[in-house]
Amino acid sequence: MILTVTLNTALDLTYRVPALLPHASHRVTQVIERPGGKGLNVARVLGALGHETVVTGFTGGATGETVRGLLAATTAGLPGRVHDALVPIAGATRRTVAVVDAASGDTTQLNEPGPAISPAEWAAFTARFTRLLDGARAVALCGSLPPGIHVGAYAELVRLARAAGVPALLDTSGEPLRRGIAARPELIKPNAAELAQLTGSREPYRATRDARRRGAHAVVTSLGPDGLLAATPDGLWQAAPPAPVKGNPTGAGDSAVAALLAGLVDGTDWPTRLSHAVALSAATVLSPVAGEFDESAYESLLPRITVHDRAAA
Amino acid sequence: MILTVTLNTALDLTYRVPALLPHASHRVTQVIERPGGKGLNVARVLGALGHETVVTGFTGGATGETVRGLLAATTAGLPGRVHDALVPIAGATRRTVAVVDAASGDTTQLNEPGPAISPAEWAAFTARFTRLLDGARAVALCGSLPPGIHVGAYAELVRLARAAGVPALLDTSGEPLRRGIAARPELIKPNAAELAQLTGSREPYRATRDARRRGAHAVVTSLGPDGLLAATPDGLWQAAPPAPVKGNPTGAGDSAVAALLAGLVDGTDWPTRLSHAVALSAATVLSPVAGEFDESAYESLLPRITVHDRAAA
Numbered sequence: 001m002i003l004t005v006t007l008n009t010a011l012d013l014t015y016r017v018p019a020l021l022p023h024a025s026h027r028v029t030q031v032i033e034r035p036g037g038k039g040l041n042v043a044r045v046l047g048a049l050g051h052e053t054v055v056t057g058f059t060g061g062a063t064g065e066t067v068r069g070l071l072a073a074t075t076a077g078l079p080g081r082v083h084d085a086l087v088p089i090a091g092a093t094r095r096t097v098a099v100v101d102a103a104s105g106d107t108t109q110l111n112e113p114g115p116a117i118s119p120a121e122w123a124a125f126t127a128r129f130t131r132l133l134d135g136a137r138a139v140a141l142c143g144s145l146p147p148g149i150h151v152g153a154y155a156e157l158v159r160l161a162r163a164a165g166v167p168a169l170l171d172t173s174g175e176p177l178r179r180g181i182a183a184r185p186e187l188i189k190p191n192a193a194e195l196a197q198l199t200g201s202r203e204p205y206r207a208t209r210d211a212r213r214r215g216a217h218a219v220v221t222s223l224g225p226d227g228l229l230a231a232t233p234d235g236l237w238q239a240a241p242p243a244p245v246k247g248n249p250t251g252a253g254d255s256a257v258a259a260l261l262a263g264l265v266d267g268t269d270w271p272t273r274l275s276h277a278v279a280l281s282a283a284t285v286l287s288p289v290a291g292e293f294d295e296s297a298y299e300s301l302l303p304r305i306t307v308h309d310r311a312a313a
Numbered sequence: 314m315i316l317t318v319t320l321n322t323a324l325d326l327t328y329r330v331p332a333l334l335p336h337a338s339h340r341v342t343q344v345i346e347r348p349g350g351k352g353l354n355v356a357r358v359l360g361a362l363g364h365e366t367v368v369t370g371f372t373g374g375a376t377g378e379t380v381r382g383l384l385a386a387t388t389a390g391l392p393g394r395v396h397d398a399l400v401p402i403a404g405a406t407r408r409t410v411a412v413v414d415a416a417s418g419d420t421t422q423l424n425e426p427g428p429a430i431s432p433a434e435w436a437a438f439t440a441r442f443t444r445l446l447d448g449a450r451a452v453a454l455c456g457s458l459p460p461g462i463h464v465g466a467y468a469e470l471v472r473l474a475r476a477a478g479v480p481a482l483l484d485t486s487g488e489p490l491r492r493g494i495a496a497r498p499e500l501i502k503p504n505a506a507e508l509a510q511l512t513g514s515r516e517p518y519r520a521t522r523d524a525r526r527r528g529a530h531a532v533v534t535s536l537g538p539d540g541l542l543a544a545t546p547d548g549l550w551q552a553a554p555p556a557p558v559k560g561n562p563t564g565a566g567d568s569a570v571a572a573l574l575a576g577l578v579d580g581t582d583w584p585t586r587l588s589h590a591v592a593l594s595a596a597t598v599l600s601p602v603a604g605e606f607d608e609s610a611y612e613s614l615l616p617r618i619t620v621h622d623r624a625a626a
Contacts, residue, residue: 013408015410015423015425017423020335020421021421022333022335022414022419022421023414023419023420023421024421024422025421025422025424026421026422026423026424027424027426028423028424028425028426029426031407031425031426062375062376062378062379063375065375066375095326097328097410097423099423101335101336106335106336107336108333108334108335108336108337108338108339109337109338109339110328110330110339110341110410110412111338111339111340111341112328112341112344113340113341113342113344
């Protein structure tokens, strides 16, 4: 099975309003509730691809119960089973609110900070994580750290995974990413902004190679609509869709992470992995439901992804 | 005891952000959760004033459980006990989100519509309401109707209260208010905008007397910072604070309703009732916590409220 970790899960709310006007009162015309947090999204996509997946991280309070119920409901019947191994905490899982203007489609995002995690809760989590590594073929460490967890938390989890011989994909930003890379994860998947913050360089090729020198075995950088750039022990590639796709980019990065994990456990070569990641990411942008992917778009896009060997260029 | 009815209860969330910018992403710096809905606020103030109160209406889902927990927590230890007689429903209680700009203090409000109520749930409620009327000295019918309830619902509840000999205060707006008045409630408490919508007149004296002719035994109109205007069988009065107060007006109208109910069951004369209502309302505006009232402000304001006999003017 594949393990995904989400330390700061969320109840994701999407509110549709005719138009958001600061300091006015709005009647919300549509409310959508989704289980939130990058690792939960990755697990749902892995389940849809047929991979058995275990979800861990923290949930608590009434919002946490709602997230667990929604996770079960949105993964029931997928070809790959998704198991809930979330660790209970005293605090309440946070909410995020995306306010969508019906007219323009523009989104205003409000993110609660999340509950503080106690040292005892962190210890309970690392014990659970260590047990779950026994049986995992890969692990994804996803998203921001909730309050109360030390900034080297992802570095600690990467070391535990390496000790257990389980390859770790790290998808975070800022100081947790910087510390995490130094613990030598199998793969990191920054976007251009996260990479620039890490390396100080806005030139993607230079920054991607620089990030790899900092300790990651491989670096796959998201270039948004232009696809992915990968610096790996086997070479340097850029994979791109036939044309940029238009739609809702929510969850596109999580779909890329799921495809990269699937390629890792299936042992496919890098060009194949990257093709799947770009096609799945584009098929997620094209889906009318945020965070889901359009299966027929995925299948039709897959043979049309171009992969260039940048080292040869 | 005094009974309060809230058909569309809510989990009220207050989000503090540095500044709300449409189409940007915001980290919420403070989250406050409160039990919401006018009748719940009225009950909390009545409890603080020493009146035993029963809360009914609908709650459901995880948000409903949170609302019930917060209602118990915020009314525990009050001099008047507040009892929870909320009726469970299949749908989930709505949320409201107030986004407060830390710099300006301005608020942007997002209100979920609320769950649809089935005919069986409405029947269960009216049965519970009828039982609760036996023992009630007054009843307050507060706020908007959730989806699925017929527009004459408040008129139906006013008639049930009259049949049981319990005076009913109706605090709603639009068509439910128009229908409700025709069933001859003891008291309505519109604000100037609600009254203008009902009567077509923006002139408060004319509109207040007009509303009374439509069937309400008495009409108390909120004039905002200028106090209250009352048309009653005993006369016409205006009560005003010594000076307009500045602060957070959230819940000020609910505090006025609580004071009017307390005056009704205590049998005080209209000028006394109006003085208490204006003082309690102003003390709510002055409280740092939205919906609470400042007890010392209430006591110091009470002797300074002016009540003018408008019929004599």
